[in-house]
Amino acid sequence: MIGIFDSGVGGMTVAKTIEQVCPQYPLLYFGDVAHTPYGSKSPETIINYSRRNVDFLLRQGAEIIIVACNSAAATSINKLRTEYSVPIIDVVTATASKATENTTNKRIGIIGTRATVQSDIYTQQIKQRNPACQIYSQACPLLVPLIEEGWLNKRETKMIVRRYLTPLRRHQIDTLILGCTHYPLLTPLIQKRIGKKVRLIDSSIETARYLQSFLDNSPEITSNIRKKNTNQQPHHFEKNLFFVSDSTPPLRKLANGIFGRKINLINTNANTNT
Amino acid sequence: MIGIFDSGVGGMTVAKTIEQVCPQYPLLYFGDVAHTPYGSKSPETIINYSRRNVDFLLRQGAEIIIVACNSAAATSINKLRTEYSVPIIDVVTATASKATENTTNKRIGIIGTRATVQSDIYTQQIKQRNPACQIYSQACPLLVPLIEEGWLNKRETKMIVRRYLTPLRRHQIDTLILGCTHYPLLTPLIQKRIGKKVRLIDSSIETARYLQSFLDNSPEITSNIRKKNTNQQPHHFEKNLFFVSDSTPPLRKLANGIFGRKINLINTNANTNT
Numbered sequence: 001m002i003g004i005f006d007s008g009v010g011g012m013t014v015a016k017t018i019e020q021v022c023p024q025y026p027l028l029y030f031g032d033v034a035h036t037p038y039g040s041k042s043p044e045t046i047i048n049y050s051r052r053n054v055d056f057l058l059r060q061g062a063e064i065i066i067v068a069c070n071s072a073a074a075t076s077i078n079k080l081r082t083e084y085s086v087p088i089i090d091v092v093t094a095t096a097s098k099a100t101e102n103t104t105n106k107r108i109g110i111i112g113t114r115a116t117v118q119s120d121i122y123t124q125q126i127k128q129r130n131p132a133c134q135i136y137s138q139a140c141p142l143l144v145p146l147i148e149e150g151w152l153n154k155r156e157t158k159m160i161v162r163r164y165l166t167p168l169r170r171h172q173i174d175t176l177i178l179g180c181t182h183y184p185l186l187t188p189l190i191q192k193r194i195g196k197k198v199r200l201i202d203s204s205i206e207t208a209r210y211l212q213s214f215l216d217n218s219p220e221i222t223s224n225i226r227k228k229n230t231n232q233q234p235h236h237f238e239k240n241l242f243f244v245s246d247s248t249p250p251l252r253k254l255a256n257g258i259f260g261r262k263i264n265l266i267n268t269n270a271n272t273n274t
Numbered sequence: 275m276i277g278i279f280d281s282g283v284g285g286m287t288v289a290k291t292i293e294q295v296c297p298q299y300p301l302l303y304f305g306d307v308a309h310t311p312y313g314s315k316s317p318e319t320i321i322n323y324s325r326r327n328v329d330f331l332l333r334q335g336a337e338i339i340i341v342a343c344n345s346a347a348a349t350s351i352n353k354l355r356t357e358y359s360v361p362i363i364d365v366v367t368a369t370a371s372k373a374t375e376n377t378t379n380k381r382i383g384i385i386g387t388r389a390t391v392q393s394d395i396y397t398q399q400i401k402q403r404n405p406a407c408q409i410y411s412q413a414c415p416l417l418v419p420l421i422e423e424g425w426l427n428k429r430e431t432k433m434i435v436r437r438y439l440t441p442l443r444r445h446q447i448d449t450l451i452l453g454c455t456h457y458p459l460l461t462p463l464i465q466k467r468i469g470k471k472v473r474l475i476d477s478s479i480e481t482a483r484y485l486q487s488f489l490d491n492s493p494e495i496t497s498n499i500r501k502k503n504t505n506q507q508p509h510h511f512e513k514n515l516f517f518v519s520d521s522t523p524p525l526r527k528l529a530n531g532i533f534g535r536k537i538n539l540i541n542t543n544a545n546t547n548t
Contacts, residue, residue, distance in 0.1 A: 034319050035309060040422075045308050045520045045543065114524070145419040148314075156433050163430070246319045250388070269319065 001225060002211070003028045003062025005053035008036035009244075009251055010144070010181035011068030012258045014091065017208035018066070019240065022215060025225055027240040028060050034245035034269055037144055038071040039113025039180070046115060050076040054084055056243070056268070063225055066211065067091065070112055070179050070203060074119035087214070087221065094210035095177055095203040096125035102199050103133060103175040109168040109194070110137040112179030113144065122177060136171045140164045140180075147182045148254065158189055165193045177201045245269050275499065276485070277302045277336025279327035282310035283518075283525055284418070284455035285342030286532045288365065291482035292340070293514065296489060299499055301514040302334050308519035308543055311418060312345040313387025313454070320389060324350040328358055330517070330542070337499055340485060341365065344386050344453045344477060348393035361488070361495065368484035369451055369477040370399035376473050377407060377449040383442040383468075384411040386453030387418065396453060410445045414438045414454075421456045422528065432463055439467045451475045519543050 002025050004015050015029050030053055032038075038046045050072045054065055065088045067073040067080070073090035080088050099108050099122075110122045117139040126133050142160055151157045168176065176198050178184055184202045191200060215222050242255070247267040255263040276299050278289050289303050304327050306312075312320045324346045328339055339362045341347040341354070347364035354362055373382050373396075384396045391413040400407050416434050425431045442450065450472050452458055458476045465474060489496050516529070521541045529537040 034315065036314075040310075040522065040524075041308065042520050042522050048543075141423055142416075142419055142425075145416055149415055151416075156430050156437070159430050159433075246316050248314065248316050250314075269322075 001026045001028050001061050002064050002066065003030070003054075003057030003060070004066040004068045005030040005032065005050070005057060005072070006068040006181065007031070007038035007049075007072060008033050009255050009258065012242075012255055012263075013181050013184055013204040014066065014068040014207050015240075016259055017204045018211060021208040021212050025215070025222075028057055028062050029240070029242045030056055030268075031242070031244040031265075033247065033251060037113070038069060039115045039144065040141065041115065043075040043115070043119070046072055047076040047079055050080060051083070054080060054088075058084075058086065060241075060243075062086070063221060064089065066207065068181060068204075068207065070181065071115040074112075074116040074121040077121075087218070089207065089211055089214060091181065091203040091207045092121050092125060092179075094206040095179070095201055096122050097129065097210070098206045099175050099177050099201045100126050100129040100133065102201065105172070105174045106130070106133045107171060107173045107175075108133055108135050109171065109173035109176040109198075110135060110179050111140050111143075111164065111168070111176065111183065111190075112137070114139040114141050116179050122179060134171075136168055136173060138164055138168055143186065144180065144182050147185050148250070150254075152185055153189070157186070158193075161186065161189045161193050165190065169194055173198060175199050175201060178203060242266065243268050275300045275302045275335050276338050276340065277304070277328075277331030277334070278340040278342045279304040279306065279324070279331060279346070280343040280455065281305070281312035281323075281346060282307050283529050283532065286516075286529060286537075287455050287458055287478040288340065288342040288481050289514075290533055291478045292485060295482040295486050299489070299496075302331055302336050303514070303516045304330055304542075305516070305518040305539075307521065307525060311387070312343060313389045313418065314415065315389065317349040317389070317393070320346055321350040321353055324354060325357070328354060328362075332358075332360065334515075334517075336360070337495060338363065340481065342455060342478075342481065344455065345389040348386075348390040348395040351395075361492070363481065363485055363488060365455065365477040365481045366395050366399060366453075368480040369453070369475055370396050371403065371484070372480045373449050373451050373475045374400050374403040374407065376475065379446070379448045380404070380407045381445060381447045381449075382407055382409050383445065383447035383450040383472075384409060384453050385414045385417075385438065385442070385450065385457065385464075386411070388413040388415050390453050396451060408445075410442055410447060412438055412442055414457075417460065418454065418456050421459050422524070424528075426459055427463070431460070432467075435460065435463045435467050439464065443468055447472060449473050449475060452477060516540060517542050
């Protein structure tokens with residue numbers, strides 16, 4: 001099975017795209033809602049949470065891990081790769097790769113949480129691919145709370161998006177990385193403010209494509225996943241499992257909204273003391 | 275020692291007021307930053323976190339517990355009182371009591387996190403004291419992120435405060451409970467928007483006063499606390515201890531800002547896997 005984790009429900013935008021791109025593989029999702037958000041926490045704390053999430057997914061039978069949270073990928077991906085032997089695919093690598101391919105004027109913007117921006121991981125990964133690129137990054141800590149409130153088109157949200165993007169606009173970027181899985185929900189506002197000539201790179205889409213290409217080139221892994229799930233061919237989305245470490249009504253509503261269908265969230269902490 | 279816990283650093287506004295009102299007693303603060311915020315999480319999860327926080331403070335030698343977080347008090351105070359034998363003082367009881375005393379037109383407004391508002395605890399406590407009171411409550415989930423960003427006087431913050439307070443203004447309340455320890459930092463904006471005739475009830479101040487009165491009437495507890503801390507008379511604020519379950523530069527800056535002095539935050543999770 002393909003295991004995916006995120007700090008909450010934002011990574012469901014990645015899971016949804018993977019469902020569409022790779023419908024033949026069953027998914028295991030884990031949203032660490034009890035500890036959300038990761039983006040304002042320290043790298044040490046985010047690494048510890050990420051380890052626990054990987055352990056949980058492996059115990060549930062995951063054969064490949066997707067780190068669907070930019071803050072988790074930015075701070076912990078190197079550690080996780082040294083500590084675990086399963087393949088680990090992360091949102092940052094796929095997205096940085098696409099942005100480097102896309103830019104023509106070599107001016108790339110990045111928006112994300114404070115943890116993602118401060119980790120500097122997008123800059124490092126883009127510079128490794130093309131040292132000539134200029135990178136301009138902007139932490140946007142208020143966008144996740146606004147999105148989680150559903151304020152996708154409110155005047156205040158437009159003003160805050162404007163405040164965050166104005167410095168990037170001045171740098172005349174031609175490519176903007178949406179470095180947080182929540183941000184695609186604000187695509188219309190962001191595109192309008194940054195200008196229609198700037199290409200937005202959606203980390204959900206790039207990660208799903210990267211996974212698809214990885215699976216196409218890893219026959220031993222895919223045959224193993226297929227062998228264990230022979231009764232699920234063709235795969236039915238209803239067999240995918242969605243675990244969360246906490247569950248509230250607004251969260252369930254957001255999950256259903258992302259997938260456009262009723263999602264059964266399994267609360268791993270229900271009736272426990274953890 | 276007096277133990278205080280909060281979901282983060284907001285409760286430091288309570289700790290600071292207690293330092294001023296009861297300077298003779300040493301304080302132990304615990305901010306559960308690794309799990310912040312509580313206000314958007316489920317009651318079950320908040321109760322579990324609150325239990326762990328009380329256990330931590332008791333292990334450190336606390337003889338009395340202050341629940342300085344409205345979301346924690348609103349969801350877990352009844353459970354905690356049945357499970358622990360130490361005195362537990364909470365922000366809600368003191369604040370509800372003051373609001374009921376203050377109102378003359380019997381119309382009281384409450385602003386807080388979603389967890390606090392949905393718990394309905396302020397309504398219950400005010401109605402117990404005076405069933406004739408009408409209570410109007412408003413969840414304000416975006417205020418904590420705005421305050422934590424330091425956007426105390428930005429145009430967007432003013433607009434969001436206006437959006438949240440307009441329904442309460444229409445109800446012609448004469449008393450407004452600031453039901454979250456972060457909100458006193460927005461007092462000028464809130465007072466301006468709700469109208470200067472409305473009295474704002476600050477849960478930090480009311481809790482400190484309530485504690486002072488409790489201690490004045492509990493000689494056995496106060497003599498015990500004093501006996502163990504005879505070398506700290508008169509008490510020096512520098513002896514107070516501030517523990518946090520995670521630490522970041524913006525958090526340290528906020529803590530120093532609240533107290534107006536350098537606060538040494540002791541990270542209980544440093545170099546551990548929890």
